[in-house]
Amino acid sequence: MRSFKAFACAAAQACLPPRTGRTSRGVRLLGLAALFAVQCAHAASQDTWDFSIERAPLERVLMEIARVSGQPMSFPSGLAKDLFAGPVRGTMSAQQAAEQALKNSGLQLTTLTDNTLTIVDAPEAPRDIGTLPPAEVRARMGSDFAAFTTGSITHIETPITSVPHAVSTLTRELLTSQNAPTMADALALAGVSSMSLDPSAAPRYATRGFMTGQISVDGQPDKMAAVRPIEAVEDVSVIKGTLADIGGAPTAVGGINANLRAPTAAPQRTVAVEIGSHAERKAVVDLAGPIGSTDLSYRAVALQDTTANSDSGYAGRHKSYGLAALGWHDAATEVTVGLESVTSRQPMPPATFALNGAPVRLAMQSPLGNADDNVQSRASRAYYKVSRNLSDDWSLHSRGTYEALTEQSALWHTALVVNNMAPTSTLNFGDRSNNTSWAISNELTGSFAHGPFQHVLTFGWDEFQERQDMVFAATPFLIPQNPFAPVQLPPATFVPGIQVSQSVRQSVFRVRDQAAIGEHWELSGALYVNNYIAKLPLAQLQGSPWTPSLGVLYKLTPHTAWFADYSRGFRLNTSYFDPCQALLPERSRQLETGLRWADANRALTMQAALYRIDAHHVRLVDVAPAGYDTQIAHQSSEGLEVSMQGAVTKGLDTSLWVALSRVSGTLITGYLPQAPFLSGAVWTTYTMQAGPLKGAGAGIGITGQRGAPCYGDTPFRMPGFVRVDTSLFWHQKSWSVDLFARNLFNIRAYGNAQSGNFIPVQPGRTLTLRVTHNF
Structure with a gap:
């Protein structure tokens, strides 16, 4: 059989008349052009x-x-x-x-x-x-800031207009544009407040007035969130409801799930370098692509981040991170395996205390201990993800992870405020914790039709095992110190003393059904059974609570939906030990209703939600020492949240979140913990779309909250603040340059606190220059 090329050449030659001269040459040229077009079309259709x-x-x-x-x-x-x-x-x-x-x-x-x-x-x-x-x-569709689907609820990618509760997603493009230094800073755009409760403790995250210390990664419980760099994360979803299959049993306010960078078949190579305030030097390498002509692909991320000093006058930070993942797939199966490793050294964060009803303004560059006070962390994680399509409608999914985290602190703690008098001494106080955990989740997902109903079913089983070992300092060493005129203290040391241990096992069985009725109605229901055993130093807790969730959604138009949900929540309150008794598990219920809109051009989304949460046995973390936690017998939270993400007009992208909230609950001491009545955050960028400055632009962000009353030895009021962040950038296809200024006007702003003994102080003005090369 003659080849296609020979056949095309013969056909082209047969069309030419037997003449010579200029006309003949012109016709031959036309014939060659036609032949070239046919060959290109054929090659394009045959290339794989x-x-x-x-x-x-x-x-x-x-x-x-x-x-x-x-x-x-x-x-x-x-x-x-x-x-x-x-x-x-x-x-x-x-x-x-x-x-x-x-x-x-x-x-x-x-x-x-x-x-x-x-x-x-x-x-x-x-x-x-x-x-x-x-x-x-090759152009991207819609807005880089907006997410119109989510896979964080289940393994099935779901339009956000079909999700029966509030959900916010921070895309990779938004995280890169904002350049938040930590996960805690980035989550402000999703309505999550970070709380640093102790200089040696990882930050906790408050959503709708309730705290959690855990962020799930790829749907699995995770201990590395506080030390993992944000450059390793693809996106972050905040699911404000219990209808989510992440991290096991549902809690009062849902969950926070981050997806790691994953192997891709499309080649991607990025190198970024940053320099900034405090002699910051950061280098990030992100590589991905296929391995030869096989079905294998890879992802590798490496980061090195150092500074010479910090806002509080202590020595700088140091962080090294590496991720390596390998992926394989065929027509029905997808497998990913990966390893993570991180080492971190963080200085004493800037902080103050409260006197006479307000935070004390201390000199920022005058350490209250030794300039080398620090918290060191070392962590590693191995994980896998497997998905198998059994048919066009049914799939099996399995995820597993093993994690080990060690943290040790050696620093001077300011003594407690007593009788509204400033502390006059500091304590050489340290601790070391060793955490090991593993988790496996297995799910069967599928869809089928039954009469007018279109069902999406999920059957899941999660198994979590965790062991924690805490070593406290043998005898804290006390030295006089005047916080208003501090002197340099000798280096802090950690001498191991008493050790306590605990272990927790949880087996979670869950089933979910989301049914569409016609074009407008969608119903969803989920049931979780959590069989747990918690072996604590002073007690043992066990049980098998059932937690149901129900949701309803009505599509007013193809792009506008009303939703409402009712859900129960359960969370173990595992503490190393308590002076009196073990902490009881937290139980909660939530009512929520709202509206969500996504425009037809897939550029902008809006969401508004009303909620009320009631919870019993709410864990409240004291400041020091670690492990001495207490509880609120009952706490309620209610409020209104409004958010918007996407492109307002061509070149103008924004992410906005605003909330009105009220929190009530009484401690044993009689104090009433509160939350800011009004808070919000916005990040907006404008990019030139044409002309010689195409790709250049600027960004501005505003984060703020009203003041709130807090408790302590003497109740005090945390002042509100409004902080402005900005950026200037120029982005091209293969390179980009960004200049960031956080806290542009260098205001004195305080972080969220639960005690007058430790009030975090937000960093002052910091400048960062980032250069990125894509190749």
């Missing part, structure tokens, strides 16, 4: 590509096929709206991949005269809607 595209909106899947293959693709905006496709995996041509994505969509693939692929309704004949330039094929 390695596709690994997860389930997502159909428009996004088609654009990813165009991006990977370079195949021009054009279709009317809105034709594929509200349709989902995928996963698309395997080695195939662009046309085959597109046809796979369009399966059961009611649409069909056709080819225009210029070899551009387009989609039309199945009964219709194709019509020429124009050619999409190659540059547009």
Whole structure:
């Protein structure tokens, strides 16, 4: 059989008349041009590509096929709206991949005269809607700040308009644009407040007035959140409800889930360098791509971050981080295995105490102990993720992780405030904790139709095991110190003393059903059973509580939905020891209703929610020493939250969160812990879209909250603040330059506190210059 090239050449030659001269040469040139076009079209249709595209909106899947293959693709905006496709995996041509994505969509693939692929309704004949330039094929859709689907609730990618409770997602682009130094700073845009309760303790996160010390990673409990750099995270979702299959049993306010950078089949190579205040030097390398021509892919992230000093006058920080992950997939299976490792040295954070009803203004560059006071951490984590498609509708998922974390502090603690008098001494106080844990989650997910109902089912089993060992200092060493005129103290030392241990095992069984009724109604229900045993130093707790959750959603329009949910929550309050008794588990219930809107052009989302949470046996962390926790018998929280994410207009992107809240509850001492009545955060950027400065722009962020009453030896009021952050940038295809200024006006702002003995002070003005190269 003759090859296609020989056949095309013969056909072109046969079309030429047997003449010579200028006309003959012109015709031959036309014939050669036609031959070239035919060859290119044939080659484009026959070339194969390695596709690994997860389930997502159909428009996004088609654009990813165009991006990977370079195949021009054009279709009317809105034709594929509200349709989902995928996963698309395997080695195939662009046309085959597109046809796979369009399966059961009611649409069909056709080819225009210029070899551009387009989609039309199945009964219709194709019509020429124009050619999409190659540059547009590779352009991102919508806004980089907005997320229109979420996979954090279940393994099935779900449109946010079908989620029956409030959810906020911080995309990778938003995290990069804001350049928040820590996860705690980034979470402010999702309505989460960080609380540093002790200089040697990891920050906790308050959502709707309730705290958690844990952030899940890839749906698994995680201990490294406080030391893992934000550059290793792909995105963060805050699910403000208990209808989420992350981290095991549901809690009063849902959960926080971060997704790590994962292996990708598309090559990606990024190197970023930062310099900044306090002689900061940071280097980040992020590499990903296929391994040869196999179905293997990889991801490698490395970071080195150091500073010479800190805001509080102590020595600087040091952090080293590495991630290596390997992925493999075929048409029905996807496997990821990875390792993480991090070492960290953090200085004493800036802090003060309260006197006469207000925080005391101390000199920032005058350490109250020794300049070398620090907290050192070392952690490692191994994990895997496996997904297997049993059929077009049913899948199996399994995730597992093993983690080891060691933290040790050696620093001087300011003595407690007594009788509204300033402390006159400091204590050489330290501790060391060793945490090991492992977790396995297995899920069966599927969908089926039953009459007018379209069901999405999840059956899950989670197993968590954790052991904690705490070593306290033998005998704290006391030295006089005047906090208003401090002197340099000798280096702090840690001498091991008493050791306590505890272990916790939890087996969580869960089932969820989300049913769509027609085009407007969606119902969801979930049931969790948590069988737990907590062996504490002074007691043993065990039980098998049942926690149900119910949700309803009504789509007013294809892009506007009203939702409401009722849920129960349960959380173990495991503390190393308490002076009197073990802490009882926290039990809660939440009522929530709200509205959510996503525009048809997939550029902007808005959300508003009203909520009320009632909880019993709420854990309240005292300042020092670690482990002496107490409880609030009953606490309630109610409020209104409003958020917006996406592109307001072309080039103008924003992320906004504002809340009105009220928290009530009484301690044994009679004090009433509160939360700021009004708080919010916004980050907005504008990027030039054309001209010689295309890609240049600026960003501005405002974070603020009203003052709130707090408790302590003498009740005091935490003052409110408004902090302004800015950036200037110039982004091009292969490089970008960003200049950031946090706390531009260098205001004195305080962090959230639970005691007048330790009040964090936010850093002053810091400048950072970042240069990034993509290759």
